[in-house]
Ligand code: HEM
């Protein structure tokens with residue numbers, strides 16, 4: 001659909017995706033700055049983050065790696081490996097969401113609910129809005145899988161680009177989580 | 189008027205053009221084939237531009253009509269508004285004597301909707317949506333936007349946002365009524381006022397959809413500018429319009445998401461019981477559970493968007509005006525590079541001045557100092573631009589047609605309104621002026637009316653490019669003089685009201701003896717507002733009348749302009765240029781150069797010819 005001049009190495013759609021990243025970063029930047037401002041104002045409840053969040057972090061990082069291997073397999077003609085790893089990355093993405101959910105339950109169990117304290121509200125809000133962005137990535141992977149299993153295997157420029165868009169987005173939301181997690185760990 | 193005859197120009201593109209094999213694939217036709225895909229779900233940027241424009245005009249009429257209604261109540265509180273009952277229904281309360289007055293809740297709702305609609309739907313979507321879409325591909329020599337599909341989505345998200353907002357006007361509790369800035373607690377507590385319930389929920393939904401539209405558009409504009417310029421169109425050869433749209437899109441992309449963050453927190457406070465923005469609140473004697481939140485936090489998030497937003501509105505107008513002034517003065521723009529650097533400087537500074545809206549909100553005065561300094565620094569690039577506009581038309585061969593008049597009017601308004609900004613930017617003076625009619629006067633002149641003037645200049649100038657006909661000049665001139673004089677008549681007196689301390693957003697001053705001598709001034713303002721409104725109706729009539737009855741555009745380049753949008757066929761189809769793309773050999777401002785009246789950008793340099801300002 002793109003009306004490109006095919007003059008640039010960096011495909012316009014990829015370029016557009018990176019611009020969208022800037023927007024998403026501003027959005028989470030707003031959350032984390034609000035967090036810092038609110039914390040400096042005092043009246044701040046400290047608590048430790050659920051251990052499950054450590055596990056989910058490892059899971060999402062693994063998922064990124066696996067998706068990357070799927071992409072390499074895709075361009076190197078290893079069809080089976082490509083499909084297998086794609087499904088695996090997808091499942092890991094789903095488990096990340098499940099783990100986040102368990103993490104929220106763990107928080108709730110230690111008495112940190114959504115409205116009790118602002119620090120707690122922030123953790124739910126930030127991880128929740130992040131989870132919404134993960135859902136976007138999951139949707140992209142579902143489309144990728146549909147294509148992988150319905151279209152005959154073929155490495156075309158177009159399919160390569162599509163895969164790259166999914167891949168880069170997935171890496172991005174993954175690193176975004178790492179940032180948010182480390183941020184909350186440091187600024188408790 | 190045109191020096192280079194039409195067929196010669198075609199030869200130019202044929203010989204020097206750049207074949208991008210666009211027409212080999214026929215991908216243009218598959219989504220242009222029937223009425224629905226051509227005119228409704230169109231992906232052609234030229235159609236989308238017109239969709240934005242006409243939707244914007246629809247909202248402008250509604251927003252402006254609202255202001256006339258609340259002004260009537262304010263200026264003539266004793267007169268009966270019962271005649272509005274058929275339209276406003278229960279919001280007009282008729283007493284035993286048969287005198288109808290506007291319900292106070294609805295007065296606030298109208299003020300709020302007026303601001304929201306004009307700022308977002310008209311001056312953001314209607315202005316930058318229209319002209320970014322129309323001009324970015326055409327002036328850069330591109331076939332379309334980088335992603336025509338996302339571009340279409342951008343319009344339809346805007347449309348949807350409008351539907352939701354429109355619906356909120358008719359619900360029984362009324363639309364949101366806490367001001368266009370939607371400060372908590374009025375926006376955070378559904379029970380705080382009648383508009384704070386469903387009205388506010390719809391406001392949030394609508395504006396969130398709107399932000400999606402802005403982001404989709406912005407991603408496209410930036411990508412197109414950086415990736416799809418034709419051969420020879422270096423950044424330093426881009427017309428100032430494009431620079432302005434480009435920086436506008438960057439501002440939008442970086443500031444609107446912050447607003448959405450604030451919206452999400454607001455939604456949590458409203459629906460889930462969090463207290464981000466709420467603390468120790470009593471409603472009707474009842475203590476609420478919220479503790480520890482801060483309404484000032486919302487103000488920070490809002491104005492982090494809010495201030496860049498005012499530049500999102502004015503920058504495109506500045507770009508259009510620069511172009512129109514240069515074309516109709518038949519002179520190169522003065523200080524092209526200084527203009528570009530000013531746009532960039534304004535764009536950058538726009539992000540570090542937001543707290544000048546909060547001097548009186550209890551922010552630390554030492555922090556205020558920082559914001560005072562940067563606020564006043566913005567005056568520098570603004571003044572550079574004003575200086576360059578004036579020197580551009582200085583001793584020019586002015587054609588005083590409607591687009592030119594509106595462009596000159598823009599400069600006048602921007603000076604008047606910018607000067608009062610310097611008063612407000614001093615936090616000490618702002619103690620007296622904050623939340624008075626002085627602020628209302630300031631931003632209406634510098635942003636409201638000025639941006640409308642930029643938009644009018646753009647519409648009159650590019651109308652032939654959009655519709656193939658010209659707008660009527662007589663109606664255009666009546667429109668200009670009426671609006672210019674009328675706008676000053678409305679907003680000039682407001683400065684005096686504000687200096688005397690008359691607060692904005694009050695339903696009635698009946699209880700303030702100190703302000704009673706302003707009654708006549710308020711009546712005068714109201715009458716002027718009603719007249720200006722009627723003159724805008726004349727513009728709308730001219731706009732639609734001229735589509736079918738306007739003077740036909742006979743040559744491709746009726747204004748004798750240099751930019752590429754005037755090298756396409758009068759009826760440009762999908763892909764904009766029928767054959768090859770034009771290539772660019774010079775900057776956009778070669779007017780009256782070496783005895784040539786004007787030289788379009790796609791004309792190769794003559795032997796020994798020196799470039800304009802572009803390659804110094
Ligand atoms: C020299 C440049 C300018 C300076 C120093 C300046 C300064 C200020 C200050 C300090 C305020 C806050 C006043 C208060 O609430 O007490 C203000 C309000 C405002 N300004 Fe400006 N301004 C400038 C130019 C502009 C421009 C170019 C625009 C728009 C295109 C603009 C739009 C607004 C708006 C919309 C508000 C009020 C918003 C509201 O409270 O509803 N200003 N300005």
Ligand SMILES: [Cu+2]
Nearest residue numbers: 495542544545
């Ligand atoms: Cu401001």
